[in-house]
Amino acid sequence: MNSLISTEECERMPIARMHELYRRHVSSGQVTLLSAFGFGRDAVDSASGCWITLRDGRRVLDFTGGIGVLNHGHNHPRILAARRRFQELQRMEVHKNYFSPYVAALGHNLSQLLPADLDVSYFPNSGAEAVEGALKMAYKYHRGHRGTVLHSDIAFHGKLLGAGSLTTSPEVHFSFPKIPGTDSFAFDDLPSLRLALERHTTPEGGSDVYALVLEPFSASSLRECSPEFLREARRLCTEHDIVLIFDEVYTSWGRTGSLFHFMRHPGLVPDVVTTSKSFGGGKASISGYVAREPVFRRAYDSLPDATLHSTTYYGFGEETVTALEAVAITVEDDYPARARRLGARLHRGLTTLAAGHPHLVAEVRGTGALHGVVLRHGPAALDHALRLLPSSFARDPQARAKLATAAVVADLYRSHGVLTYYGSNHDLPLIAAPPLVAEDSDVDLFLEALDATLAKGMPRLLAGLVREKVAA
Ligand SMILES: Cc1ncc(COP(=O)(O)O)c(C=O)c1O
CATH class of the missing domain: 3.40.640.10 (Type I PLP-dependent aspartate aminotransferase-like (Major domain))
Incomplete structure (x- = not known):
């Protein structure tokens, strides 16, 4: 007798069971990768506009914009x-x-x-x-x-x-x-x-x-x-x-x-x-x-x-x-104008942050609602962290960039409930791409969170990332 999982059961499926099924039927590599960040260990209940609601009631500000998919936000009416x-x-x-x-x-x-x-x-x-x-x-x-x-x-x-x-x-x-x-x-x-x-x-x-x-x-x-x-x-x-x-x-x-x-x-x-x-x-x-x-x-x-x-x-x-x-x-709803407005606010805020954290931020890049920061790959703390990671990862020429940016992405999520991602090309910038339905106050929330995260400094951010990895 087959035991098939129903769609109703999916709505209540615990995260541990999702991991188990992913490991067996989808990709164990994805479980290892995403679990190294807090979001890989949380289950989503619903999503609306710029916000994701988790099963435990916490709300997450989605600044990934669904990697290009969510100009309209989640579930536009x-x-x-x-x-x-x-x-x-x-x-x-x-x-x-x-x-x-x-x-x-x-x-x-x-x-x-x-x-x-x-x-x-x-x-x-x-x-x-x-x-x-x-x-x-x-x-x-x-x-x-x-x-x-x-x-x-x-x-x-x-x-x-x-x-x-x-x-x-x-x-x-x-x-x-x-x-x-x-x-x-x-x-x-x-x-x-x-x-x-x-x-x-x-x-x-x-x-x-x-x-x-x-x-x-x-x-x-x-x-x-x-x-x-x-x-x-x-x-x-x-x-x-x-x-x-x-x-x-x-x-x-x-x-x-x-x-x-x-x-x-x-x-x-x-x-x-x-x-x-x-x-x-x-x-x-x-x-x-x-x-x-x-x-x-x-x-x-x-x-x-x-x-x-x-x-x-x-x-x-x-x-x-x-x-x-x-x-x-x-x-x-003139989305191009919305992107220009959000972009101007992002650009101003990120430029101020870069000036406030010159040891961590190398460059502010982007246009419209597709902005980001390139993090410095030089801090000595990165060498120490790389020694703790498998040699296959450390040999990756992008390893330093990945580690520095991943540490910031992980802390933004863990400490501030802000979801971001990093680019896959040329210095792997940390990307802020809010849905175009975002308000100015959402941009300000993101900027305040990034400021507080960067203020921790790279050694503490890396230590947090390693702790997450151990917890996973
Ligand atoms: C510019 C560009 N072209 C093509 C693609 C591929 O799209 P898909 O992943 O839907 O195949 C992407 C995906 O990110 C993209 O950014």
Whole structure:
């Protein structure tokens, strides 16, 4: 007789039982990793706006923004209502034979909001799928005659084999097989990009590059491409007929202070742009890529190619209706303006904190509601702590950065009930990315907590992290 766990039992499942089931059926590594922080040992009851309520009644301020997913906060009432309506009307989920009014409307609305002729969309379910779909379109645009794709040396495009081939992040430390023809250039570095293009000139003097994939703002490192770099990349792609793909899986829908990050540069238009994360309003796993009309037409617009690229869950009903509502809220409640307001407050506060804790904070980085601090990796206390850790960890070139930032993340949670995370690229900054529904008072709470945490000094913060590890 099978004994299956019901959804009702999940609502009461003790944390020890979750750990046990994760260890047996999901990943024991995840249990070890997350348990080293307080949050890996707490069970969540519910979440609303910027706040998470734990089973024991404690409240946690969520400054991770769901790593890009929660611009609208947890369980936004309009998102819940749109989904409830869809369910109560028993609308149809799968549209493979009949047309979906929601897919039609979402494609239309995106073309209204994006500049120029970025008019044709496809809606898969994850960021990596959107990146790979965009890449395939670029390859097909060139009818398979070109074989090279360029990406930057600081890049996070996802972890599937294709998107992972373009990802250069210390988080992915194992060498998986790559799609053929990838090459990289230094982030935001024009001479390096020009050299990369020259390396792939054909004997006839043409280009072998079918696509250039780029994050205008790198959310994993909080580094931004300069306007000069972006405009010259655009010019070079136009000159060599290379499909320019901006990956805005994280930065779309207001997070950095403009609707899409690239839209702060008037007249700058990629050939394809990707989106995901808050596109789903914190509820739906939906992504998208939007192509300039001529690029789509040449790649796919014929009867034999009508289903050349498709996925089972493409344009599912409730996901799409959620995205429609998420986009409407973003526009009506002016999320870019909210991000600018939160960002200005964060920037002022973090700059003051950096001046007050010069031995710990090396740099304040970011834009809009995607800000962070880079912690100094020099304090002697880190050497002592590294000696206590397994040698495999200490050999990691990022070990010092990880340890310093993890110690701050752990104390913010343990001592102040503030949830943060750190980036996966370039100095691994501690990231503050509040939902865009956050109030000024939430930002102040976060800043006060960070000030008190940094005031403890690195030796005490590291000792706290080690104690948590022992408790785990
Ligand atoms: C810029 C960017 N592109 C692609 C991805 C991959 O998205 P997913 O994890 O949904 O595959 C991410 C995820 O963080 C991202 O930040």
